[in-house]
Amino acid sequence: MKKTIFPIITILAIVLLIFLPYFIGAYLLHVLMTIFIYMTLALSWDMMLRTGQLSFGVAGFFGVGAYASIITCSRFGFNPLVSILFAGFFVALIALGLGFAVLKLRDIYFSITTLAITMVFSVIIRNIPKLTGGASGKVIPNVIFNGDSAKTYWLILSLALITILISEMFNRTKIHFAINSIRNDEIIARSSGINIFGYLLFVFIISSALQGIAGAIYTQQYGFVSPETTFSLDFLLLPMAMALVGGIYSTWGSVIGALVLGFASEYLKLIMPYGHLIIYGIMIVLIILFLPKGIYGTTKDKIITHKIEKKSLSE
Amino acid sequence: MVILKTINLVKRFGGLAAVNGVDLDINENEILGIIGPNGAGKTTLVNLISGLIYPTQGEIVFDGINIESKPAYIRTKLGIARTFQLVRPIQGFTAFENIVVGALFGAKENLKQARDSASEICDILELKRRDFPIDKLTVLDLKKVEIGRALASKPKILFLDEVMAGLNSDETWQMIHLVKSLKKRGLTIVVIEHVMGVIKELTDRVIVLESGKIISQGLYENVCKDPKVISAYLGEED
Ligand SMILES: Nc1ncnc2c1ncn2[C@@H]1O[C@H](COP(=O)(O)OP(=O)(O)OP(=O)(O)O)[C@@H](O)[C@H]1O
Ligand SMILES: [Mg+2]
Numbered sequence: 092m093k094k095t096i097f098p099i100i101t102i103l104a105i106v107l108l109i110f111l112p113y114f115i116g117a118y119l120l121h122v123l124m125t126i127f128i129y130m131t132l133a134l135s136w137d138m139m140l141r142t143g144q145l146s147f148g149v150a151g152f153f154g155v156g157a158y159a160s161i162i163t164c165s166r167f168g169f170n171p172l173v174s175i176l177f178a179g180f181f182v183a184l185i186a187l188g189l190g191f192a193v194l195k196l197r198d199i200y201f202s203i204t205t206l207a208i209t210m211v212f213s214v215i216i217r218n219i220p221k222l223t224g225g226a227s228g229k230v231i232p233n234v235i236f237n238g239d240s241a242k243t244y245w246l247i248l249s250l251a252l253i254t255i256l257i258s259e260m261f262n263r264t265k266i267h268f269a270i271n272s273i274r275n276d277e278i279i280a281r282s283s284g285i286n287i288f289g290y291l292l293f294v295f296i297i298s299s300a301l302q303g304i305a306g307a308i309y310t311q312q313y314g315f316v317s318p319e320t321t322f323s324l325d326f327l328l329l330p331m332a333m334a335l336v337g338g339i340y341s342t343w344g345s346v347i348g349a350l351v352l353g354f355a356s357e358y359l360k361l362i363m364p365y366g367h368l369i370i371y372g373i374m375i376v377l378i379i380l381f382l383p384k385g386i387y388g389t390t391k392d393k394i395i396t397h398k399i400e401k402k403s404l405s406e
Numbered sequence: 407m408v409i410l411k412t413i414n415l416v417k418r419f420g421g422l423a424a425v426n427g428v429d430l431d432i433n434e435n436e437i438l439g440i441i442g443p444n445g446a447g448k449t450t451l452v453n454l455i456s457g458l459i460y461p462t463q464g465e466i467v468f469d470g471i472n473i474e475s476k477p478a479y480i481r482t483k484l485g486i487a488r489t490f491q492l493v494r495p496i497q498g499f500t501a502f503e504n505i506v507v508g509a510l511f512g513a514k515e516n517l518k519q520a521r522d523s524a525s526e527i528c529d530i531l532e533l534k535r536r537d538f539p540i541d542k543l544t545v546l547d548l549k550k551v552e553i554g555r556a557l558a559s560k561p562k563i564l565f566l567d568e569v570m571a572g573l574n575s576d577e578t579w580q581m582i583h584l585v586k587s588l589k590k591r592g593l594t595i596v597v598i599e600h601v602m603g604v605i606k607e608l609t610d611r612v613i614v615l616e617s618g619k620i621i622s623q624g625l626y627e628n629v630c631k632d633p634k635v636i637s638a639y640l641g642e643e644d
């Protein structure tokens with residue numbers, strides 16, 4: 092029964108999400124768009140974490156994707172949608188090159204290096220003003236779909252759904268066994284026949300490309316990039332908080348985390364224009380303290396433990 | 407026929423030569439025992455052959471090809487499998503899933519094939535609590551998971567690094583039966599053990615390592631009487 096209900100719920104949810112722009116107002120739609128962008132970042136960050144690598148490079152790839160899209164649009168006259176795809180390929184290529192260096196590193200060395208790379212990206216962009224507009228940034232005359240928010244929403248929704256699909260594929264195929272083994276014990280992974288570097292590179296490229304595409308779509312929405320705003324560490328810290336609050340190593344953890352923190356942040360902003368960030372921060376800390384595996388992870392654990400206990404009793 | 411051969415194999419850790427010029431021939435479908443006092447270099451030898459560390463010097467030839475510079479994961483795919491002296495199950499996976507990993511990557515099977523092979527291996531090993539998480543398993547179960555993951559990669563040669571350690575005599579007998587049945591399936595097996603009874607019962611041939619060198623080899627009965635072996639073991643006791 093559970094097997095038939097789940098696809099039906101999924102299809103209903105997707106249909107509902109597609110038709111949402113006809114039912115809800117511009118403000119709520121905008122909130123959802125932001126949540127879906129962050130959801131994409133949270134999930135893609137988590138994909139890398141599942142291999143055991145804590146990446147601090149999310150904002151970097153996000154920013155490079157944003158710049159790649161804006162520059163190809165304004166300088167080379169790319170269609171915005173094409174420029175978004177280009178941004179994805181461009182970031183994937185950069186990840187491929189960087190991967191050969193950073194994926195040899197582990198633990199804190201990997202994390203710090205990815206953070207440093209983010210800084211390097213923004214320094215490079217500041218220093219080629221002819222192409223990037225330098226420190227003051229760059230504006231394009233037209234935002235994507237001429238500001239049609241329903242179309243933009245569908246674009247962002249597609250990205251989020253594709254990311255969820257990829258994440259589920261990572262969790263249901265051979266890849267799941269590879270990356271879980273790598274995270275748990277690289278020596279066992281190697282001696283079980285797993286090409287560790289190959290898998291790390293693959294996941295690194297996919298997750299970076301998703302971050303790049305998210306950055307591209309996000310900035311196409313506003314038609315503006317600047318080193319400070321586009322490489323803002325918010326694009327790293329918020330997705331991390333969302334994945335942690337929802338539960339790492341899973342698709343639904345990041346999805347739930349993005350929804351909970353996304354709506355909470357909007358609501359807090361409304362009820363207290365000043366100081367909402369403090370409450371927001373306290374909320375994140377409390378959830379992580381009391382639900383160390385996140386909302387989804389803790390709930391799932393409880394159910395599994397319950398099942399095992401029942402099984403042990405019947406044995 | 408020789409399936410695996412090492413030629414003047416050396417591994418130095420700083421000044422210490424843990425493996426010091428080992429020439430080893432392993433014949434197809436034999437059970438070879440490797441014994442030697444603590445620190446003799448037995449595990450280091452297995453690490454060198456399975457590719458977790460690279461030799462300072464020397465060659466390793468498997469099935470006619472030189473593998474000493476190939477990465478570990480390639481060697482597993484070629485047919486070299488090993489267990490670990492301290493069991494290393496993958497946390498977060500069930501016993502069954504641990505075995506699936508070997509089949510997926512070592513034997514290059516798809517998910518469905520790997521599940522089938524894993525449940526076949528669970529049957530061979532008589533592993534009952536296959537759907538339990540690792541931390542709910544007994545020592546014997548964990549050893550079986552360790553062997554199961556290695557077997558799932560469909561190896562031609564299997565190295566068992568002290569799989570009997572920590573088992574009671576009943577369980578040890580079970581293991582001995584198991585290893586013998588694996589030989590009947592055509593596998594070449596190398597057992598490293600401290601318990602001489604096990605070596606005597608299982609092996610076709612024995613090699614004695616001391617300070618990284620082979621000091622004696624041959625039938626168990628003869629090796630036991632070798633004065634060099636006796637003094638190596640007596641030397642360990644004082
Ligand atoms: N990674 C390493 N770095 C430095 N020294 C090492 C390393 N691995 C092993 N050694 C040393 O090499 C020697 C051989 O160790 P090894 O583990 O191969 O012995 P062993 O014969 O398996 O012993 P045991 O019976 O205790 O398992 C020991 O002196 C050990 O301390
Ligand atoms: Mg040892």
